[in-house]
Amino acid sequence: MRAAVLVTPGRFEIEERPIPKPGPGEALIKVEHVGICGTDLHIFNGHYAADSLPMIPGHEFTGTVAAVAADVTGLHVGGKAVVDMNIGCGRCFWCRKNEILNCPDMRQMGITMDGAFADYIVVPARLVIPAPDHVPFDTLALTEPLACVVRAARKANVTFGQSAVVMGAGPIGNMHVQLLRTIGAAPIIVTDLSRARVQMALDCGADIGVSDPERLQHAVMDATGGRGADVVIESVGNTALYHMALRLMRKGGHLAAFGLTGPEEKLALPILETILRENSVKGSVAGMGQDMHDALTLLAHGRIRTEPFTRARFPLAEIQTAFETIPDRPEDLKTQIVLAA
Ligand SMILES: NC(=O)c1ccc[n+]([C@@H]2O[C@H](COP(=O)([O-])OP(=O)(O)OC[C@H]3O[C@@H](n4cnc5c(N)ncnc54)[C@H](O)[C@@H]3O)[C@@H](O)[C@H]2O)c1
Ligand SMILES: [Zn+2]
Ligand SMILES: [Zn+2]
Incomplete structure (x- = not known):
């Protein structure tokens, strides 16, 4: 061979x-x-x-x-x-x-x-x-890359009707958008520095696209009644974006830690605010077992473009x-x- x-x-x-x-x-x-x-x-x-x-x-x-x-x-x-x-x-x-x-x-x-x-x-x-x-x-x-995305959505308990921000519209960010759409999350706000990738994500089911980082916070607050999003998924691997994500979550919201940073990168989490707002940060890595089965099912039934x-x-x-x-x-x-x- x-x-x-x-x-x-x-x-x-x-x-x-x-x-x-x-x-x-x-x-x-x-x-x-x-x-x-x-x-x-x-x-x-x-x-x-x-x-x-x-x-x-x-x-x-x-x-x-x-x-x-x-x-x-x-x-x-x-x-x-x-x-x-x-x-x-x-x-x-x-x-x-x-x-x-x-x-x-x-x-x-x-x-x-x-x-x-x-x-x-x-x-x-x-x-x-x-x-x-x-x-x-x-x-x-x-199946395997989609399984990673399935696992992250499961770990962050994403359900229908929740507002979601996807940071990064690369291959995996695009899949996050598509899975969120399938789950019934709304609105789905996607951000990427590349306008073309934002447009691809909009074509694949995102509701709002932002390519200017300066506009992101305003766009998220505007789309969520000033509360912030139920779920923010970091799918770039950029420490500054992780910090931004903390500001985009609503009280009680979740940050899905997904994009891989260098091993020494730190997230400065305000402790008291996290307690009082009941926020959570949920890591997720790879996809396996049930994630593979679910990803295969979604692909087999045409749920993903x-x-x-x-x-x-x-x-x-x-x-x-x-x-x-x-x-x-x-x-x-x-x-x-x-x-x-
Ligand atoms: N946790 C897991 O299970 C898992 C699985 C697969 C991939 N990953 C990680 O997820 C991340 C995304 O994967 P990918 O293959 O789509 O990566 P990618 O590098 O191909 O795409 C990243 C996207 O982020 C955009 N971007 C870069 N800097 C940005 C910024 N400051 N603001 C907004 N957008 C920005 C880029 O334009 C690009 O479109 C990577 O870090 C990857 O390692 C994690
Ligand atoms: Zn892979
Ligand atoms: Zn073992």
């Missing part, structure tokens, strides 16, 4: 590798579409998981079940599937609480071990989620170009590697 190996930051090499064999409890997946996400770019640029290299990245993947080990039941060979990328030990305190990302032995496909920029990948069969045959692979490849995420496609042989040109293609919210291309 072909595998795109990131041999060193900034350089992929396409290698021939033997097709791996599923061991006990495992399934072999024939990979069809793999999305490139911000984390992949960080790995490509050497800013993340550098000690995993050389490695085959790729964690936003879908394909078909090509084979299963003799002890695996319940998976249909030939059927479409998505895969939960987070591998917990399954036995520790955190795994039993379904907080797999806190498992001390957690591994992540394409981040701490080989991933899916290859014709095949072997995965734990328990992490394979069968997908409906009618859903195209380009849509299925969006996928077109801005599926139009940019590259064959595996051009993965280097695909990564290098992402900054020049802001109108493509996602780039997918298509194995069959």
Whole structure:
């Protein structure tokens, strides 16, 4: 099989590798579409998981079940599937609480071990989620990023009728907007420095778009009767925006801490005000288990506009170009590697 190996930051090499064999409890997946996400770019640029290299990245993947080990039941060979990328030990305190990302032995496909920029990948069969045959692979490849967004909305208890601010209209911010729309949040106010991205978010279901940061506070207060929003989701990873978010929440409102900052960044939370206003800050990282199922259900039933995420496609042989040109293609919210291309 072909595998795109990131041999060193900034350089992929396409290698021939033997097709791996599923061991006990495992399934072999024939990979069809793999999305490139911000984390992949960080790995490509050497800013993340550098000690995993050389490695085959790729964690936003879908394909078909090509084979299963003799002890695996319940998976249909030939059927479409998505895969939960987070591998917990399954036995520790955190795994039993379904907080797999806190498992001390957690591994992540394409981040701490080989991933899916290859014709095949072997995965734990328990992490394979069968997908409906009618859903195209380009849509299925969006399950993992949407699962991150689903988890954040669940953790922040977003419900219909709530006002929401989404800071950042990048690929993930756009998905936050779309999920909020599906939930029935209203109004949805989106902000990004890029007018084009604000417009894309408006096209995907936001009610109010703000590209001038000076206008944001006024726009939010204006749209919420001067109270502030029920929920503010930071989806940029900018410390100044986190502080701004504290000022955009209503009394009793929630801040969904989602955009990743550097490890040393601090949020100066006014303690007394937080108590008296009964505000909360809720962190959320990745998506797994139920989040994957729910994301797949929403995609399968057409609740998410996928077109801005599926139009940019590259064959595996051009993965280097695909990564290098992402900054020049802001109108493509996602780039997918298509194995069959
Ligand atoms: N917590 C999780 O589970 C999780 C999962 C996936 C991604 N993330 C994080 O979410 C964030 C968003 O992901 P993405 O892929 O959309 O990122 P991205 O970098 O592609 O997009 C960020 C957007 O923010 C905009 N922006 C930058 N500075 C801004 C500012 N000061 N004000 C308003 N807008 C600004 C940019 O124009 C861009 O459109 C990232 O920090 C990413 O690491 C978190
Ligand atoms: Zn990702
Ligand atoms: Zn564990």
